[in-house]
Amino acid sequence: MKRERMKRIVVVSLILAFVIPCAAGCSSAPQRTGRAVIETFLQLITAGEYADAYALLASSSRNDGEETRANRVTQKEFTDKYINIFDALGISAVEYSNLSVTNGEILCKATFDAVYTSGVAGDMKNSFSVIATREGGDWCIEWTPALIFPEMEWGDTVRVATLPAERGEILSDGFLLAATVGTISVYAAPSKIEDQALFIAQVSPLLGMTEEEIQKALKKEYNDVAVLKQFYSDELSASAAEQLLLITGVGIDYGNYGVQREYPYGSLLAHLIGYVGAVPSSSKEELEAELAALNEGRTKLDGLYTSDSIVGRLGLEKQYEQQLRGKDGELIYIRTAEGTNRRTLYRLDPVDGYDIELTVDVELQQRLDEVMDLVLFGDTTAGAVVVMNPLTGAVQALSSYPSYDLNLFTRGISGKEYSALLNDPAKPLINRVTQGLYPPGSTMKAFTGAAALDLGVLDTEYAFDDSQIDDDYWTPTEYGAWIWTPIKRTHVNYPISGPLNMRKAFIHSDNIYFANAALLIGWEAFEDYMEAIGFTENIPFDIGVAQPQLVNEDTEMSFKLLADSGYGQGEILVTPLQLAAMFSALANGGDIAVPYVVEGIYQENGVKYDVVEQHVARLWKENVISEAAIDTITPMLKDVVNKEINGTGRQLRVENCVVAAKTGTAEIGNDKSREISWFVGYRTGVSDEDARLVLVMLEIPADTKYTTLKFDIARAMLELST
Numbered sequence: 001m002k003r004e005r006m007k008r009i010v011v012v013s014l015i016l017a018f019v020i021p022c023a024a025g026c027s028s029a030p031q032r033t034g035r036a037v038i039e040t041f042l043q044l045i046t047a048g049e050y051a052d053a054y055a056l057l058a059s060s061s062r063n064d065g066e067e068t069r070a071n072r073v074t075q076k077e078f079t080d081k082y083i084n085i086f087d088a089l090g091i092s093a094v095e096y097s098n099l100s101v102t103n104g105e106i107l108c109k110a111t112f113d114a115v116y117t118s119g120v121a122g123d124m125k126n127s128f129s130v131i132a133t134r135e136g137g138d139w140c141i142e143w144t145p146a147l148i149f150p151e152m153e154w155g156d157t158v159r160v161a162t163l164p165a166e167r168g169e170i171l172s173d174g175f176l177l178a179a180t181v182g183t184i185s186v187y188a189a190p191s192k193i194e195d196q197a198l199f200i201a202q203v204s205p206l207l208g209m210t211e212e213e214i215q216k217a218l219k220k221e222y223n224d225v226a227v228l229k230q231f232y233s234d235e236l237s238a239s240a241a242e243q244l245l246l247i248t249g250v251g252i253d254y255g256n257y258g259v260q261r262e263y264p265y266g267s268l269l270a271h272l273i274g275y276v277g278a279v280p281s282s283s284k285e286e287l288e289a290e291l292a293a294l295n296e297g298r299t300k301l302d303g304l305y306t307s308d309s310i311v312g313r314l315g316l317e318k319q320y321e322q323q324l325r326g327k328d329g330e331l332i333y334i335r336t337a338e339g340t341n342r343r344t345l346y347r348l349d350p351v352d353g354y355d356i357e358l359t360v361d362v363e364l365q366q367r368l369d370e371v372m373d374l375v376l377f378g379d380t381t382a383g384a385v386v387v388m389n390p391l392t393g394a395v396q397a398l399s400s401y402p403s404y405d406l407n408l409f410t411r412g413i414s415g416k417e418y419s420a421l422l423n424d425p426a427k428p429l430i431n432r433v434t435q436g437l438y439p440p441g442s443t444m445k446a447f448t449g450a451a452a453l454d455l456g457v458l459d460t461e462y463a464f465d466d467s468q469i470d471d472d473y474w475t476p477t478e479y480g481a482w483i484w485t486p487i488k489r490t491h492v493n494y495p496i497s498g499p500l501n502m503r504k505a506f507i508h509s510d511n512i513y514f515a516n517a518a519l520l521i522g523w524e525a526f527e528d529y530m531e532a533i534g535f536t537e538n539i540p541f542d543i544g545v546a547q548p549q550l551v552n553e554d555t556e557m558s559f560k561l562l563a564d565s566g567y568g569q570g571e572i573l574v575t576p577l578q579l580a581a582m583f584s585a586l587a588n589g590g591d592i593a594v595p596y597v598v599e600g601i602y603q604e605n606g607v608k609y610d611v612v613e614q615h616v617a618r619l620w621k622e623n624v625i626s627e628a629a630i631d632t633i634t635p636m637l638k639d640v641v642n643k644e645i646n647g648t649g650r651q652l653r654v655e656n657c658v659v660a661a662k663t664g665t666a667e668i669g670n671d672k673s674r675e676i677s678w679f680v681g682y683r684t685g686v687s688d689e690d691a692r693l694v695l696v697m698l699e700i701p702a703d704t705k706y707t708t709l710k711f712d713i714a715r716a717m718l719e720l721s722t
Contacts, residue, residue, distance in 0.1 A: 034108025274315020518566025
């Protein structure tokens with residue numbers, strides 16, 4: 001600490017306490033006793049007056065010249081040594097006591113006790129001995145580093161080493177999804193390096209490190225070991241190891257010294273789990289800002305983040321960084337000139353990070369990934385799948401397709417590899433589940449129908465006057481002059497016979513019926529109902545979810561936009577995760593549970609786990625759809641996928657349970673060559689344990705050969721296990 005911080009109020013308990021003026025130098029000091037000079041020296045150290053204390057040193061301890069001299073210290077070295085050591089230990093007060101002096105004609109020997117009040121290590125108690133010698137008619141201090149700590153010798157230093165905490169693991173269903181694994185460490189023994197510049201030049205190309213990086217690593221040695229680089233078990237070739245071992249001072253530890261992050265299943269749940277990496281920064285200022293944010297609320301005892309820290313960069317790794325990271329330990333020790341530990345002054349053991357348990361059924365997740373790989377093909381298809389329990393909100397499987405191998409980032413992704421991911425037309429780096437915003441298409445009709453029923457605008461007996469439909473187009477006549485394009489009916493594979501009621505409109509996904517329903521509801525009531533369901537709010541989740549919208553902020557509402565909104569076009573945008581959660585209201589009596597994927601946070605304690613935090617199921621929205629509306633709509637949604645009725649979902653064909661579902665197709669802006677293909681459905685008549693909702697969203701070419709792909713995926717997820 002600085003001198004002004006060292007001028008502290010302390011208690012000095014000496015056998016005989018008195019004040020003696022500070023000496024300008026040993027040889028020019030006034031006559032005094034050996035005891036007096038010892039007491040003065042201790043008082044000056046206590047007060048942080050190191051320059052004045054240095055003036056009391058004997059010539060055999062001082063180095064007042066410019067050349068380095070063995071077993072002697074300059075004033076700057078003397079001052080810096082006390083300041084740096086006391087700073088490292090957070091010493092705020094020094095108390096000397098029990099001074100015992102043996103006087104002699106030439107030598108004056110003394111012993112005393114000292115207590116250093118350390119903000120890091122607590123009270124540090126030591127016993128010392130000191131010699132004062134006559135020099136030029138006065139007494140001077142024979143100083144050695146042992147007057148700082150009894151064990152210290154010339155050439156010793158006090159070092160601070162971080163004891164890194166082991167990052168917590170992410171697991172689910174007994175499977176490790178993000179693990180901390182041992183590594184092969186290439187290290188240096190600094191005491192064996194004769195020519196450091198030559199050593200660095202030899203090692204640098206073999207390790208793929210810059211000379212600056214190696215110099216930095218060498219400064220962090222402990223007990224004559226400086227880890228230069230760590231490798232995963234399959235990264236260091238035998239030939240490279242052989243060349244390294246030919247260099248004097250290099251060693252290789254195959255005993256799993258050190259740790260790295262590994263994702264055993266590569267791309268499985270990549271967008272959810274995320275990955276770790278260096279603290280992100282493109283400038284010194286940005287780095288400082290990032291570190292300040294990371295260290296907010298943390299103390300030195302928690303382990304502060306530095307520019308060398310590895311942090312969560314995306315997904316759960318980022319969202320749960322503080323829980324996964326743990327608390328680094330610290331070792332403060334006296335280091336000998338040979339690099340060994342002479343004495344441990346303070347040790348704080350690290351506290352490993354907490355483990356995170358997920359709700360994911362890993363075998364189901366693996367099955368989902370297999371099906372996605374089988375069903376989707378080429379770089380023209382992409383999509384997202386959400387599998388969840390609609391009663392609890394527990395996520396059982398997630399897929400954002402295509403994915404990528406998380407290990408690319410932890411092992412050091414090349415510029416070529418990263419560029420390939422960025423420029424991939426299928427955009428594998430995007431988390432479509434939580435960040436992709438899409439028009440919901442005809443899945444919206446379930447909410448429009450519920451709104452019409454709950455608001456008393458329509459009932460099951462209401463039938464649209466299809467005489468107004470001309471060649472699948474309808475121009476409304478009850479809202480003034482219709483200046484917009486007509487409402488177009490979706491393509492109907494089987495002609496609708498008889499009155500166009502709600503049941504038929506659901507089965508055949510008729511745009512005109514639900515556009516009319518929205519117009520009858522009116523914008524304000526429509527907006528209020530959809531806001532109550534959650535169409536304008538971020539849904540809570542364990543990682544961030546993009547905010548949905550009903551209309552753009554600067555949009556002026558029109559009848560055409562309201563009509564389009566009724567069947568899921570217009571300006572409505574929503575993420576697959578949020579749409580799945582909102583649709584769960586139909587399976588959960590009108591309530592929407594908060595979706596979640598983190599089941600709990602645990603701390604490993606020997607062979608058992610202690611619960612740190614356990615998820616408590618809670619509702620996000622209550623009674624957003626009435627039981628009456630649900631009872632009316634559910635049979636209609638079952639008919640949508642009934643293969644005997646030829647609805648839009650007839651190709652689902654789940655044989656061992658009854659599913660209620662809605663399909664949808666949405667346009668992507670003005671691009672007529674591509675479309676969004678939706679399926680969202682849930683099991684009915686099953687136990688709470690078997691309750692499941694599945695949402696499939698595919699970005700596909702606007703071609704009929706792609707429209708059935710969603711059913712293959714949904715079927716695999718909805719069929720009951722036998």
